[in-house]
Amino acid sequence: MQVLICPDKFAGTLSAPQVAAAVVQGWRERAPADELVTRPLSDGGPGFVEVLAGPTGGRRIPVSTVDPLGRPVAGEILLVDGPGGPVGYLESAQACGLHLLAPAERDPKHTTSYGLGLLVLAAVEHGARRVVIGLGGSATNDAGAGMLAALGATPLDAAGYAVPYGGAALAAVSTLDGVPRLREAELTAATDVDNPLTGLHGASNVYGPQKGASRADVLLLDAALDHFASVLVARLPGCPAELAALPGAGAAGGLGAAVLALGGRCESGIDLVTKLIGLPAALDTADLVITGEGSFDHQSLRGKVVAGVAGAARDRGLPCVVVAGQVATGRRESAAAGVTEAYALVDHFGGETGGGLEQALTRPAEGLRQVAARLAGQWSR
Structure with a gap:
């Protein structure tokens, strides 16, 4: 049998x-x-890289990054040769994971996705022509603002200062300084959710409470993400006009929105993994x-x-x-x-x-x- x-x-x-x-x-x-x-399977959350490593025969490359509070943490990328050039696989949970924080440290008003940006940069620096990011299990709710900053597009306030990390500060963002350093690499978000960025079914309302957000925090974060989405639409060439409402934009605290804003796409994590293995x-x-x-x-x-x-x-x-x-x-x-x-x-x-x-x-x-x-x-x- x-x-x-x-x-x-x-x-x-x-x-x-x-x-x-x-x-x-x-x-x-x-x-x-x-x-x-x-x-073994993954839908894009924790374990995404480990599940793909064996069946794809890719190289696991250690990368130094930071956790949602900016503390050093070990990450990795999986580099797999493909017909169109190397493909880099990485998971947001290695840098943004809720498991990296003690319960008392969980506060999506201040946690950042900056560490994920460092992983994406590492994949690009190693020659990846396509970067596939497994989304899930995140402690962040910053719509990828930290990731964008690490890539070279820093959110600034009206006075021209970089805003603090975290979802709450996004309400003060006026513009972006710099251009994301992706070297024309394509981005794909592997996710198991289709939530929009904002609204009743958005990132803040649905997933904010499990990351430590109070009801007042949820309202503040939802408004901040809505404002930040309008800045991304205005400042990033090719960003979809209806960014906040797109399916998958709310994945992993809005990391899906950042991928979409950079011209990437969202794919079913489970479908992607099942094909690869x-x-x-x-x-x-x-x-x-x-x-x-x-x-x-x-x-x-x-x-x-x-x-x-x-x-x-x-x-x-x-x-x-x-x-x-x-x-x-x-x-x-x-x-x-x-x-x-x-x-x-x-x-x-x-x-x-x-x-x-x-x-x-x-x-x-x-x-x-x-x-x-x-x-x-x-x-x-």
Whole structure:
């Protein structure tokens, strides 16, 4: 039996390759003769570079950058040779990630995407003709203003001074000084969301609170981003006139808007990754598909990894099993998305009332191995 194992990360606990390895170990304990194929996945968030590194055969190049508060942090770019020249892959979370900040440090009024700009510059300096930026898991809400500053286009106030970093200061931006140093490299944002930059479904309203924004902060940030978008439209040649309303502009605190303003485009992160790692071919020869993520909920069914995998399995008539830390979707809506069964580590460890949640967070690899062994007993021929 050929089993295709293609999970996303379990945010905060295990990377996608670690999840896949734990499932493989558990399955082999019960059904060692089965053929297990692993294709760890990412939708553009944390782990994007790690997932692509092996299948693409690219070079991982260390890059020194800074975190959302300007502190030194290690990043990297993945350089892959392509027919049109080298392609650089990088992830915003390495410089802008929420996981880089302690809870008390999270304040999108002041966090910056400057470090991401340093990663983009490194990719360009290494000869990338196209730069693909995985967006997700960010602690920033500055519409890419920090990134633009690192690239050479510094936001200035009416007096001609550089504005402070962070989303709040964007309300005072009057113009941009300088031109982004991209050497004609094309930009692509790999993202799993299609939110606009501003408004009820924009970056500040939807994602600001999880980054530390209060209700008053959300209103301030939304207005600041709307103003900054008008400056980008006026000052960057080729910037789309309806920038703030474009799908994907609100990704990663508005980093999508900066990419679009620079003439780039937004692509589905999961679609991009699945093509690069050869997932369609692996699906064509599989008998069973196992995927998963930290929390399998209603958002999982809206363009994320699990939805993409389950839909592709359904189209091929394959059973698809989801293993997650928690499961919060109904059986009917899961089935409609192509999910045959879903298992939660919380339930495996005894449910939330029995300490299952705590154990799922502290012992995820062990839980995955045990659940996978049980699945092998049920599914293996």
